[in-house]
Amino acid sequence: MTTKDSQFAKGDTLTLTIDALATGGKALTRLDCMVIFMDRGLPGQTVEVKITKKKKRFAEAVLTKVITDAPDQISPRCAHFGVCGGCLWQNMEYSKQLAWKKRFVSDSLSRIAGAQDLEINDPIPSPETFYYRNKMEFAFGDRRGDITVGLRRYGTHNVVDLQECYLQTERTIEIIDLVREFVNATPALTAYDANSRRGYLRFLVIRETKHTNQCMVQVITAKDTTNNDQQHRAIRQLGQLLQERMNVTTFIHSLRTHTTQVAYGEKTYVVLGQKSLTEVLNFEKDMPSLSLSSHADGFFQVNTNAAARLYETAVEMAELTGTEKIWDLYCGVGGIALTAAPRAADVFGMEITEQAIASAKENATINGIENVRFVSGDVRSALTNEPSMPDVVFVDPPRSGMNPEVVDLIMEQTPKRIIYVSCDPATQARDIAVLGNQYTVTTVQPVDMFPQTAHIENIIRLDLKAE
Known part of the structure; x- marks a missing residue:
């Protein structure tokens, strides 16, 4: 079915040209009197979409293929772009991001x-515009028996095994690489599966300060079901390794028993270092610098x-x-x-x-x-x-x-x-x-x-x- 056909139904595949972006980042186009919202895309792209919902005045669709790039589209920096759900606008020039x-x-x-x-x-x-974040939450997953560490695949709960990321710092990927190597070399450790509610490793949270050179790593796990707490003891060993090789200043182990997939633990233990990080905000105008301390679960602008x-x-x-x-x-x-x-x-x-x-x-x-x-x-x-x-x-x-x-x-x-x-x-x-x-x-x-x-x-x- 092409864009000239106004009579379409849920499940149909259409070829459309994106007209604009809606608040929140969804793409949209108009077909006769119908507005079609797509889950992503850039104005000017010709795309193939699948209709997932149709109402009287609007429809919703998921983008399945980009047929033609937008005239002003740029090359994304990250190799995971389009697969990872971490950022959707790396192929848009920054000044246009601000305009939208x-x-x-x-x-x-x-x-x-x-x-x-x-x-x-x-x-x-x-x-x-890159390397700006001071905190990111990563998930553990399983791929044919190997434990993966990364961000969610776009539109799914599967984990993209990150090899690069440009949102936090270069040290972030180095920490992820070391954690991935350690957990895969430790037989007692398994990735948590939300469907079966089995497994141990759930989330990895990395916080870094920009001006005080502090780094906090938090591993959130399920309960230890092994004899002699083999899994908990392995996590403490991971903390020591991160401290020695990555200069991590705080290592925290949190337990989460609730099945909801949220990177928050009901119980938190400071294994190594201090319980909080202290950051300095440097203002441009005539204001004194401000030091702000934040605990592991405290909110701070990213x-x-x-x-x-x-x-x-x-x-x-x-x-x-x-x-x-x-x-x-x-x-x-x-x-x-x-x-x-x-x-x-x-x-x-x-x-x-x-x-x-x-x-x-x-x-x-x-x-x-x-x-x-x-x-x-x-x-x-x-x-x-x-x-x-x-x-x-x-x-x-x-x-x-x-x-x-x-x-x-x-x-x-x-x-x-x-x-x-x-x-x-x-x-x-x-x-x-x-x-x-x-x-x-x-x-x-x-x-x-x-x-x-x-x-x-x-x-x-x-x-x-x-x-």
């Missing part, structure tokens, strides 16, 4: 928030140098004078709160994770900042019980956005300014639609934290409307 991300922000605010004719600033580019741009931009957009009382909701380990503190009178940070709040308090001490308070717990409860009245509120919620009750509680406090940081323009726009009843969007500033992917961080400033 700006369009995603604009489309979300227009379509979801109803905010028309907003001026969207050009995205602040990442200082590095792009260290871009995080510095993000935090300083958010604080600058707030136009603080030194007299403001600030709330920082979903504060994590305190990055924004501690960046803003030297320019404010009082800062109150809230986060649901106790470990993150412990890190935030530690970070305040490390940096000698005294005008901050951090509280752990559900943000809704914390706001209800908080007596202070904020002048400025920073929010940096998870990808799902803010709970509607939190949005209502913020508006009840009527801060004069809200700085909303988000990694998902769509859920951010949903919340902006509600906040727009009392606030006016005055600045929209995307910040690229994730080169080679369709993800974009976005900062929006909202000012309280006049009575």
Whole structure:
């Protein structure tokens, strides 16, 4: 069936030319009055797709073959590109990546928030477009009896046995190579299979600092089912080997019994080194450097140098004078709160994770900042019980956005300014639609934290409307 045929059904194969990209990175084209969304691809490519869903006004498809490249397509750097699900835009020039991300922000605010004719600033580019990540999560797999280590194959749960990767550092692949060699030479070790729920090795998490030369390796496993804890003892030996040969400063072994495939352990043991890493954020503007400590399971922006741009931009957009009382909701380990503190009178940070709040308090001490308070717990409860009245509120919620009750509680406090940081323009726009009843969007500033992917961080400033 060709693009001239409008009567197609689920399961049909079509040949299409991609017209544009949708928020989140899906490709799309229009066939008569029908929009067809494809799971990937670039504008200008002629592709073969298989229809997986058809509704009244749109259809969904998976790309099965690229027939003709896009006119401005570039050669991807990584040999695993197209197979690995780690990054989908290595074949797009970086300036065009930024242009599409700006369009995603604009489309979300227009379509979801109803905010028309907003001026969207050009995205602040990442200082590095490769080797920028400070953390990556890898999975263990099995290929005909050999244990593989890598990222998920695109669209599946199978593991691509990585031989190269340009997202974290060159040392990352060296660590993966050493881990792969060790686990395959140790008979007691097996890869976990999610279908049978058998096996031992589940995830390998590598964290590195950009400015303090620290490296944390975390191996997440299932329970040891061998006699005399042979598997657990082998993991401790792996940690010692990594310390000796790769200068790993912290090695952690975590146990995960839940069957959900998430790189998080219910129990965590520090086998070697310190329990946390400390990174330094160097700001471009007139701000002192900030040291931030984070535990193994604590949240920290994965792009260290871009995080510095993000935090300083958010604080600058707030136009603080030194007299403001600030709330920082979903504060994590305190990055924004501690960046803003030297320019404010009082800062109150809230986060649901106790470990993150412990890190935030530690970070305040490390940096000698005294005008901050951090509280752990559900943000809704914390706001209800908080007596202070904020002048400025920073929010940096998870990808799902803010709970509607939190949005209502913020508006009840009527801060004069809200700085909303988000990694998902769509859920951010949903919340902006509600906040727009009392606030006016005055600045929209995307910040690229994730080169080679369709993800974009976005900062929006909202000012309280006049009575």
